[in-house]
Amino acid sequence: MPVRDIVVIGGSAGSIGVIKQIVSSLPATVPAAVFVVVHLGARTRSFLPDILNSSVNGGELRAREAEDGERIANGRIYIAPPDRHLIVARDHVHLARSPKEGFHRPSINVTFRSAARTYGNRVIGVLVSGLQDDGVAGLWEIGRHHGVTIVQDPDEAQFPAMPVNALREAPINYRLRTAEIGPVLTGLISGIEMPGYHNFRPDERREDRFVGFTCPECHGPLAETQAHPAEFQCRTGHVFSLKTLFEEHTSVQERKMYEAILALEEGASLADYTADTRPQETNQEALRKEAEQLRRHAVAIRRLLEERIIASLD
Numbered sequence: 638m639p640v641r642d643i644v645v646i647g648g649s650a651g652s653i654g655v656i657k658q659i660v661s662s663l664p665a666t667v668p669a670a671v672f673v674v675v676h677l678g679a680r681t682r683s684f685l686p687d688i689l690n691s692s693v694n695g696g697e698l699r700a701r702e703a704e705d706g707e708r709i710a711n712g713r714i715y716i717a718p719p720d721r722h723l724i725v726a727r728d729h730v731h732l733a734r735s736p737k738e739g740f741h742r743p744s745i746n747v748t749f750r751s752a753a754r755t756y757g758n759r760v761i762g763v764l765v766s767g768l769q770d771d772g773v774a775g776l777w778e779i780g781r782h783h784g785v786t787i788v789q790d791p792d793e794a795q796f797p798a799m800p801v802n803a804l805r806e807a808p809i810n811y812r813l814r815t816a817e818i819g820p821v822l823t824g825l826i827s828g829i830e831m832p833g834y835h836n837f838r839p840d841e842r843r844e845d846r847f848v849g850f851t852c853p854e855c856h857g858p859l860a861e862t863q864a865h866p867a868e869f870q871c872r873t874g875h876v877f878s879l880k881t882l883f884e885e886h887t888s889v890q891e892r893k894m895y896e897a898i899l900a901l902e903e904g905a906s907l908a909d910y911t912a913d914t915r916p917q918e919t920n921q922e923a924l925r926k927e928a929e930q931l932r933r934h935a936v937a938i939r940r941l942l943e944e945r946i947i948a949s950l951d
């Protein structure tokens with residue numbers, strides 16, 4: 638078996654306890670470097686290193702926020718700081734405040750993808766509890782480079798969307814319960830072929846192509862990238878899965894409709910106000926008709942919104 642000494646772990650909602658249990662089961666002198674990415678938001682300080690250090694088995698295995706340019710060493714846990722992408726480079730790490738991916742910075746996909754492209758089959762990727770699908774394209778990239786891919790069993794995940802999407806879209810070698818992940822990791826790092834392995838390999842990548850959609854963050858044109866599952870990237874560098882892109886555009890449509898209701902109702906009120914306060918200077922009848930028409934338009938849009946909400950609940 639190839640050397641497996643680069644472990645990347647990603648999670649979001651409901652993942653802290655899972656990652657803590659995984660880390661606590663690793664030996665204190667584990668001959669691998671561990672990289673952890675969790676969606677925590679742009680806070681001034683992350684308490685994740687303290688949480689993980691309270692569970693490790695002593696020795697040299699310690700968790701800390703990664704620092705830009707620091708060397709990679711075995712027996713270390715490197716945590717993505719808030720509002721920074723953690724990029725795994727050759728023998729060192731980079732931190733970047735580059736464009737968000739799927740509205741996330743740090744992004745699990747960024748770390749997984751960089752590890753796969755740098756270290757190939759030496760990488761083990763682990764995706765646990767979380768919402769939406771960050772990390773799925775990264776697992777696909779790890780599989781494409783012949784690394785090992787692991788997902789937490791969705792049946793026990795507090796928020797199963799990430800594992801479920803990974804099982805649907807990426808080549809997954811192991812589907813494990815939390816208590817199984819640490820021992821399997823330890824075995825793989827030690828060069829032991831662990832039971833339960835499923836050999837799935839992804840198809841080759843596609844060519845990038847512009848698709849006519851626009852970025853919901855900067856409104857630039859989007860191209861469908863070579864990754865699988867489908868990802869869409871703008872010239873600025875924002876990246877979205879198809880599911881995230883669809884959901885965000887749906888949210889944008891809803892926001893714009895509410896803005897239209899606000900503008901129409903405000904216009905109606907302004908027309909009434911003008912008719913009331915400037916009776917000698919204005920055509921009051923025309924203003925009253927305009928206000929009535931604007932309110933009718935607002936009611937029509939509000940009904941459309943209600944129909945969308947009802948349809949989404951069915």
